[in-house]
Structure formats: C-alpha cells, structure tokens
Amino acid sequence: MxxxxxxxxxxxxxxxxxxxxxxxxxxxxxxxxxxxxxxxxxxxxxxxxxxxxxxxxxxxxxxxxxxxxxxxxxxxxxxxxxxxxxxxxxxxxxxxxxxxxxxxxxxxxxxxxxxxxxxxxxxxxxxxxxxxxxxxxxxxxxxxxxxxxxxxxxxxxxxxxxxxxxxxxxxxxxxxxxxxxxxxxxxxxxxxxxxxxxxPAPTEPGPTVALLAIEQSVDSLPVDSVEGDRLLARYADQVRAAGTEVAVLPEKVFAVDDLPAFTARLAPVAVQSRTDVVVGLVHDGYNSAMLFPADGTTPTIYHKQHLVPGLEDHLRAGRSSVIVDGRGLVVCKDLDYPTVGREYARRGARLVLVPALDFDRDAWLHSRMAIMRGVESGFVVARSADQGYRTLSDARGEVVLGDRAPLPVGPTPYARLGxxxxxxxxxxxxxxxxxxxxxxxxxxxxxxxxxxxxxxxxxxxxxx
The missing domain is CATH 1.10.1760 (Arp2/3 complex 21 kDa subunit ARPC3)
Structure with a gap:
C-alpha cells in the first residue's frame, strides 16, 4: 500500500x-x-x-x-x-x-x-x-x-x-x-x-486602442523631476504617434503632488491628438487611473479599490467605480475580483481601461485573470502593464492582435444573475x-x- x-x-x-x-x-x-x-x-x-x-x-x-x-x-x-x-x-x-x-x-x-x-x-x-x-x-x-x-x-x-x-x-x-x-x-x-x-454575444465596432508602456527606473516617478518630465514628454509623443481613439498607459507611472499642473500638461495632448488618454498615477495617497477626454472636458479620476497586501499598505483604497460613456476605469488588481467585473457590466461598461504593473513572472496569469472578467461579464479589456503583458481582449476572451476589438451590446447572464x-x-x-x-x-x-x-x-x- x-x-x-x-x-x-x-x-x-x-x-x-x-x-x-x-x-x-x-x-x-x-x-x-x-x-x-x-x-x-x-x-x-x-x-x-x-x-x-x-x-x-x-x-x-x-x-x-x-x-x-x-x-x-x-x-x-x-x-x-x-x-x-x-x-x-x-x-x-x-x-x-x-x-x-x-x-x-x-x-x-x-x-x-x-x-x-x-x-x-x-x-x-x-x-x-x-x-x-x-x-x-x-x-x-x-x-x-x-x-x-x-x-x-x-x-x-x-x-x-x-x-x-x-x-x-x-x-x-x-x-x-x-x-x-x-x-x-x-x-x-x-x-x-x-x-x-x-x-451569443452581439457586437458592434469599438474604438481603436493603443497600449503604451515605456521602461522607467522606478514606478511612481515624481512627475516634476528631470526623469519624470522627460518620461511625460515621451509618452505625449507616443500618444500623438499612435493616432488611436484611446490610449492606455501603465499603473503608477507618475507620482503627482500638483494635480492641476499635471492636468495642464497632459490634457492638451489628449485634445490635440483626439485621443482619450488614461494614465496611472499616485496622488493624495491613492493609486489612481486618470482619464483625459479627447473633447477637452474635465478629466475623471478613479482610485484603486483592491490594494496589494503588504506592498500597498501605505496607500488608501478607493470606494467607488467609475464609468464614462460606457468606458470603465480600474487599476490592475481590481480585476482579480469577479464582483468588480459584474458591477461594471451592470452599470453599462462595454470597454474597461486598465493601467497595470505586474511583476514580470506573473505576466500570463495576471493578464488572464483580467481577460476572465471580460468573458464573465461581457466587456472588452484594454490592459497596459509595465512589467507584464499588454493585452486587448474581446468579450469572448480572444486577445486581439490589432488595435480594435468589437464591443458587446449588453452584459452576460452571469453579470445579470451573479x-x-x-x-x-x-x-x-x-x-x-x-x-x-x-x-x-x-x-x-x-x-x-x-x-x-x-x-x-x-x-x-x-x-x-
């Protein structure tokens, strides 16, 4: 035996x-x-x-x-x-x-x-x-x-x-x-x-999306430092060159103390390039994602709700979801939780924009967790990870090789029934x-x- x-x-x-x-x-x-x-x-x-x-x-x-x-x-x-x-x-x-x-x-x-x-x-x-x-x-x-x-x-x-x-x-x-x-x-x-x-998942054409990531020495780089200023300028150039309707930058790209000054620099880039720009930043004790609309309207900020135990104990957790014209904002680990995906789908999100970071070795698993949320609840996931995979996936979980994924018309049975x-x-x-x-x-x-x-x-x- x-x-x-x-x-x-x-x-x-x-x-x-x-x-x-x-x-x-x-x-x-x-x-x-x-x-x-x-x-x-x-x-x-x-x-x-x-x-x-x-x-x-x-x-x-x-x-x-x-x-x-x-x-x-x-x-x-x-x-x-x-x-x-x-x-x-x-x-x-x-x-x-x-x-x-x-x-x-x-x-x-x-x-x-x-x-x-x-x-x-x-x-x-x-x-x-x-x-x-x-x-x-x-x-x-x-x-x-x-x-x-x-x-x-x-x-x-x-x-x-x-x-x-x-x-x-x-x-x-x-x-x-x-x-x-x-x-x-x-x-x-x-x-x-x-x-x-x-x-069956009826769809309609979605916007073009660019997932941008530039290597940097540390995350949460102070935007008012010399390196931070150069990095912001490089990202601005990439947004203009991409020529897409949406651009997503990674998580914690910048540490921002003066939010109005940061907005004054990046908002014109979104308007000039006619691109909705989403950037990850640390501000006022939050790990956030900020959306700069292409039409020049007031930017929207979202605070990460699920922080990494230990690594982010010094940060505060957000309490609410953010959806603008069918586009949801989340940050990295938020999509580890099925409840987050369901809430976004029920509130009308068809495209979820995700600044992310990852740890290199977990690139496959963490990107697939986000993809699973899109399949469960029925939305496109555009995820840009600085130390992981940049993935644009449709509501069926297929990773799109181009810059456009079809948007689903409505939430899935799972999103409705839980x-x-x-x-x-x-x-x-x-x-x-x-x-x-x-x-x-x-x-x-x-x-x-x-x-x-x-x-x-x-x-x-x-x-x-």
Whole structure:
C-alpha cells in the first residue's frame, strides 16, 4: 500500500505543480486529481486524506517564490495560506470517497466538483487575494472552456475541470459494474456546461486602442523631476504617434503632488491628438487611473479599490467605480475580483481601461485573470502593464492582435444573475454531506452493508 500511496502522491503533486500556478499546462490540470482519487477508493480514509493534502500542498508550492519573493508575503502568513488551501482538497476527496464506499456512484460524480467549486467561491469572498487560486484560470486560453464563464462564472469551469477526473475515478472504483451510466452522467454535465460557452454575444465596432508602456527606473516617478518630465514628454509623443481613439498607459507611472499642473500638461495632448488618454498615477495617497477626454472636458479620476497586501499598505483604497460613456476605469488588481467585473457590466461598461504593473513572472496569469472578467461579464479589456503583458481582449476572451476589438451590446447572464452556479454547487455539496453523515439506521442499512471503513467490494471475504 505504501508504494501505491507514494505513486499517487507523486503523480498528483507533479500534475498540480505543472497544471496550476503562473504558467500552467491546461490539460494537465484535468488529470491532476485522478491519481489521488483512484487511490482514495482503495485505502482507509485517513490515508486518502493525508495523500490528498500532501499532493495539493506540494503542487501549491509552485507559487512560493512568487508570493514570498515578488509579492513579499511574510513566510508564516504564506505558509498558513497555502496550508489552508491544501486542506480543502482532502475534504473534497473524503466526501467523494464516502459516497463511493456507500455505492452512491452517480452522486459521487457530482458531489466533489460541486464541493470544490463552492469552496473556491467561499474562499474568494474572504481571501485578500480574491479568486486568485482558482483552477478556472488555468483554462483561460482554452476557448471552448473559458466561454462557460459567461453563464456560470468561473465556477462552472472549475466544476468541469474537477468533474473530469471525478467521473473517471468513479468509473474505475472498486465494485463498480455499470460504468456506462456514470460516463453518461459526466458527459451530460460536460455537454451542458460547454453549451453555455456558445452564448451569443452581439457586437458592434469599438474604438481603436493603443497600449503604451515605456521602461522607467522606478514606478511612481515624481512627475516634476528631470526623469519624470522627460518620461511625460515621451509618452505625449507616443500618444500623438499612435493616432488611436484611446490610449492606455501603465499603473503608477507618475507620482503627482500638483494635480492641476499635471492636468495642464497632459490634457492638451489628449485634445490635440483626439485621443482619450488614461494614465496611472499616485496622488493624495491613492493609486489612481486618470482619464483625459479627447473633447477637452474635465478629466475623471478613479482610485484603486483592491490594494496589494503588504506592498500597498501605505496607500488608501478607493470606494467607488467609475464609468464614462460606457468606458470603465480600474487599476490592475481590481480585476482579480469577479464582483468588480459584474458591477461594471451592470452599470453599462462595454470597454474597461486598465493601467497595470505586474511583476514580470506573473505576466500570463495576471493578464488572464483580467481577460476572465471580460468573458464573465461581457466587456472588452484594454490592459497596459509595465512589467507584464499588454493585452486587448474581446468579450469572448480572444486577445486581439490589432488595435480594435468589437464591443458587446449588453452584459452576460452571469453579470445579470451573479454567482447562481456557485450557490447551486454549495447546496448540492451540503445536501450530499447530510446524506453522508446521516446515521446508517436512517437509510435502513447497516454499517457493515455500506462499508464505512473500507471501499465497497474491497477486503470482503466471499461467503462459503
């Protein structure tokens, strides 16, 4: 048994390591839970839980150097965060195992992915990182899968990814005879979810957009310094040369003390170039995005609502969204949160302009988190990151190679209905849990019949 446990641990841990994190291999994510699940139905519950915990924790360590070195989270806090997340996987595995050993195979197909998606949602509500750790982001470049989010939110993607391994593990669990109904149920759920990704999204032509970024020595460069003055002049030249209707600069380009003087310098550039210019700046204790309209009207300023713990503790958080003529303003980490995307879509944003910064190594993941918000709620994302990717993505999540993306006509079902799928998953998981913990006598069976301490059909001596 030790060899089987070690093999399951190593296989799942490596698959989680490669299939999640900053640069995941999407198809490996689908396979990662399978070795642990195949083992769980054949070993005692404690052993299954220990192997599941170790596999997820080891896989999650692929983020340690990033969260500790780049983000600067304290070691004890980071360890607690990773261990807390790692506890969720064995709990889901134990729920699945309990159903399998009781012979409730069809319910097991649904229960674990539902519990997992529900857990992701609950963590997103209380974690300072929002939905950062969700397995749904691993599929952002997989077009047929990411489209699900327009109806179910990212929670439907997580359900599908975890459900694939769950279905396979149930089909090959000990004692299972009728594998066809199990496979049919898993296929039915996959078909329904993938059909959600075909939600029609009428569009109309959008404005041309330039995403500009110039390397600078430090972020929040004082605009009244010699280097800051030169940088502002270079950006002004790039805006004029771009010749687009909108230009987005990165986050924290300038530190600005005298806002009227800064406005007097940049506002004429927007008017002369006939370009709406969005620039990230630090002013009055806020990390902000400022929009200078091409028509010369009063500039609009937005304050970042979700600050990076530790790195931005010295700044104040904004409290309100800003939308001007269907164009929303957010800053970088704000789009880590599905609630922000929904609010903007419901208030009429069809193009969201995002000054961002990033940390180089998280360029793929952080840009895809923003792209997921556009898919979920139905808007174009124009994101300019100084140390990351500059991406213009449409409402279906496709990265546009040119300077124009089609604008969606209205918000998605997810933007209108909210986290209905996540709540449904929580209800399914809760209902399933009540069946698992119900005393054996309540169902008219005995503990020996359902095999509480061992999988059905394993270790049972045949009658003579």
């Amino acid at each position: 030790i060899r089987r446990c070690l093999a399951a641990f190593l296989l799942s841990a490596v698959l989680f390591w490669l299939g999640t994190g900053l640069a995941p291999i999407p198809w490996l994510t689908w396979l990662a839970p399978l070795p642990v699940l195949l083992l769980a139905a054949r070993v005692p519950a404690r052993t299954a839980a220990l192997v599941a915990f170790g596999a997820w924790l080891f896989g999650g360590l692929n983020l340690w150097s990033y969260l500790y070195g780049s983000i600067g989270l304290p070691g004890p806090v980071l360890a607690g965060y990773l261990i807390g997340l790692a506890l969720l996987f064995p709990l889901a595995v134990l729920l699945w195992r309990a159903l399998v050993v009781r012979g409730r195979y069809l319910l097991a197909v649904v229960a674990m992915p539902a519990a997992w998606s529900g857990a992701e949602y609950l963590v997103s509500l209380v974690s300072p990182a929002g939905a950062f750790w969700s397995v749904a982001y691993t599929q952002t470049d997989v077009a047929p899968v990411r489209g699900i989010a327009a109806v179910t939110g990212m929670w439907g993607i997580s359900f599908l990814v975890m459900g694939a391994s769950t279905t396979a593990a149930v089909a090959f669990a000990p004692g299972v005879r009728q594998r066809l109904p199990i496979a049919g149920l898993g296929l039915a759920f996959a078909t329904v979810l993938l059909a959600c990704g075909l939600w 986290d209905w799928f996540a709540w449904m998953c929580l209800l399914v998981a809760l209902a399933t849990l009540t069946r698992v913990v119900r005393p054996a006598g309540a169902t008219g069976t005995t503990a020996a019949t359902v095999g509480y301490d061992r999988p059905a059909g394993v270790g049972v001596r045949p009658r003579r």
